[in-house]
Amino acid sequence: MVLTALKSQIIENNTQTDNQRKKVSDNIVKNLDTIKSDSAELIMKRKELIEKFADSQKLALYKSVLQESESLNLYESGLFQTSDFLEAYTRIIDEYFHNLFTKSTTAREMTVSGSKFALVALGGYGRGEQCVHSDVDILILFEKKLPPTPNTESLVKELIYPLWDAKLETGYAVRTIKECLSMAWNDFDILTTMLDARFICGGSHIYSMLMEKFRTKLSKKYIQTSLNCLIEQSRKRYTDYGDSTYLLEPNLKSGHGGLRDYHTILWYGRIMSDIRCRRDLERYGFLSHDEFKTLENSLMFIWNIRNMLHCISGRKCDQLHFEHQVELANLFSLKDNHGHKAVETFMGELHSKMDSIKQINLMLTEDIQLSKRARLFTAIKHATNYKGIIVRERRLEFDSVEMIPRHPDLLLKIFVESGRLKKPLSIEARRIVSEFSYLIDDTFRSKPSNVESFEEILSYSLWEFNVINVMLTTGLLVKFMPEFSLILNKIQYNQYHLFPVDKHSIRCVQVINSFRESNIKNSISKVDNFRENDISQNKVQDTKRAESNQSNLLYAGIYRELRNRKTLLMAALLHDIGKGDPSEEHSERGSEIARNIMVRSGYSQSDVDEVAFLVKHHLFLIKIATRRDISDEEISVFCASKIEKVPLLKKLYLLTVADSIATGPKAWNGWTEALLRDLFIKVMGVLKNRELATKKAVKNIHRKKEEVLELNRNGYQDSSLEQKDRKNCNPWDETLLLKELDSMSRRYLLYVSAPEIISHLNLYRQLENRDFLWQIASDDNSDIRTITICGKDKPGFYSKLAGVFFLNGLNIAGSQAYSFGSNTALDIFKVMPPKDKIFEHEKWEKAEREFQQALNDDSFLDRLTDKLPKSIVLQSCQMCIPNEVRIDNETSSFFTIIEVFAFDFPGLLFAITNVLYKLGLDVRVAMVATKIDQVVDVFYVKAVDNGKIDDTKRQDEIKHAILEALPLITGHNS
């Protein structure tokens, strides 16, 4: 009963906030005491069990206990809570050795023959922390010299073989005292096992002798070396195993924050003060009472998981793989609640426990390194920019604790100084910050100078020196920004997010700061953890590096162009804040939360709006880049009209990049990077162009759509149409009409009037399966016909039209070409009517027939080129302006724009477009206008591969071909 209560409290524990957590954990401690003291029944059972095994006659029983299944049952019976289990299990193995030792004939013989020995437990077994499938390490220790090999062999057979049979991973060594000592100084691993050595049975004086010699030697000259070794070894271990406090599949033992960190703490203590047990860490002053309690708590939790993991995986397995995480969360009876998955709660708890171990280890390591350096640096105090904060022994400290209640600002200022000077806070200072963080209230949070300090801290947060992370671990960040507690240690259970949300947010800030630094390259490759040793891949790597170098320059460049960077940093810190509330979409919710924080902090309205926008849309660009066709101009225009401002686009882009980099290599690689950069530059182009995505354009387009809908409702009919064309022009169904309007290009909607749009749509509706359909309207005021052609877009459609008009002597005054729907071309030609007006109708019919022919037969218009004039002689009043072709590749991200300045003559448009068609260029937009006799024709073209023409040689080719096709202009005086 008590156990179930305990379990349910653990669940609660996981979901509660700090204070409640503390209360609950106190309760748990109390409960544990209850179990220990009150539950007599349990204790009796335990005693019985141990006594049962203590019966020396029942060796077989030991074996069975040592066998996998029994130890499992023992564990699962719940008779022993974690540390009790570790101890009890150690005792059982001890008992086993005691018994065997008294019974062993070889042992007796050896003692009699004078070669006495001691059995010593090493490693985890030596510490008395035997997990379900941990190794058992045994040292068989002789005083001076080893007995002959056959004897030791039979001893090992008697002592160790049963353990092997029981499938315990057992390691043993047979050594003399001298061997042990010399090996300990040569191999650091052996030294650490010696630190954990514990006597089991046999000649105790041999063990004491070893330990005495070992201690003397250690304290005489090896303390510093050993400490250095230990520090070095930890450093190496971290690079090998990574930081388990963040990893998705943490290693419970070797990772940063794993049990090995605790061992390291213990070894520090043992090297320096010969402490015997865990408790001594506090007694000898290595840890404060609170720290020890935290350590103890965390250890229990991790041991418990480790045991369970051993049980369910059936072997010694310390890597917490994905497949086991859900199962373990269930074993801990955690339930999904409020949209937080049980496994996420479980992993969050584990990470926070591992983090406490890591922090304690780091502090102690810092302490030890400091005491080492302290000899080199005198303890002179240095003043800092703030009164009350000093530098002592290269650590920041408060000058006097009494000042803090009167000047709570110092709590933030110490971090500002830490970031500015790149000097860490002393352990004591961290403790003080935690203790005094209750001073932070709403007034403190909204005080402008504090907000400024916080901004400074944000901008000081770098990879190498992570001041905001220290602020997080002291709890000050959460106090200053209570909303942050929602995402504290929040794990997202998938392979994509490598880090808990709070750490991820901080990393995101760091990435942005790294854009400012010159050595971004290093920091980013650090994140990628991009290690390839294969020589054959060097070349690939080189190009990759060159690529990433270039894009890093891009980020740095954009960053430098920015003004008001604080909004970007705030957005980076807060972009995922909405993840704490799973009931809503996180960017929407986050935007609200961020807005509140910004308002509270007293930011200006525009800053508030900007951060809210950035948070809300932080996934916008990456989604578009990976899920939409970015070579489609409309997509970029859509993005541009949503973002509206160039600086905002830059910030959103940097935020997107930083967010992806901070998420992990799955989210950020060359693939996504290329897509995102492409989109960014394209949207930037659209925004800078100020044509399609300005506020005004957006408004106009919106108004135009309304107008079209309105006209449709009133049953608009194009009055210029002939009666026969008016049939089938029934009003559109409104939803269908809206759908068509939404699919239209913005350029079209911007430049074509509402009534025209309606008649174009009607034409489009009637097209059905025909190749093309045209409609001729006459202008009331002038003698010009407007021919609207709607047809299946094929290469050459436009140039063939121009050709047919030329063939029929119809002079083109202007034209526009658009794409319509999918694969439909809509061309509008303004044409001078045929001279012979009586047979105009027949003329048009002939042209229509010929156009059909031209569409079917490419060669139909070939002979037409011969009819183009070869040269033109100017009249005396005309200026001689040479023909010119300009190619513009920069204005549009999607098209190469070809501008042709030429002297007008019949067939000019055909001459140009025919060249473009023959060169395989696809005319998407054309704007043809005549000014007196100088023509400016603008063509938006794409190459067959749907891209721009980048190659300068190819550009020259196009220029030449067009100029070639134009007639020679001869001045009047020549």
Next chain:
Amino acid sequence: MKKIEAIIKPFKLDDVKEALNEIGIQGMTITEVKGYGRQKGHKEIYRGAEYVVDFVPKIKIEIIVKKEQADEVVNTICKASNTGKIGDGKIFVLPVDDVIRVRTGERGADAL
């Protein structure tokens, strides 16, 4: 059995996946790849600096199906990933000798 390898535009993945689900394809492997064919890379200019995209980002889909099903899958992918422009991708169909399900050791079509 046939292996069908399709290179498609990234933004078409959802469409293709959906279309394949509809005809009962239960599994596929996708990879983010880069490359070029007739659709050569392109370059973008920002502040005078050129950003060359030599290799265009694409998605590779791999599916193993029974021989009879291959045509249907190919057609489905074709239809779903078609935008009518160059760069829509390619589909390769390769013979597959054998398939083994690791857990059970089943072979051939049973293992699909």
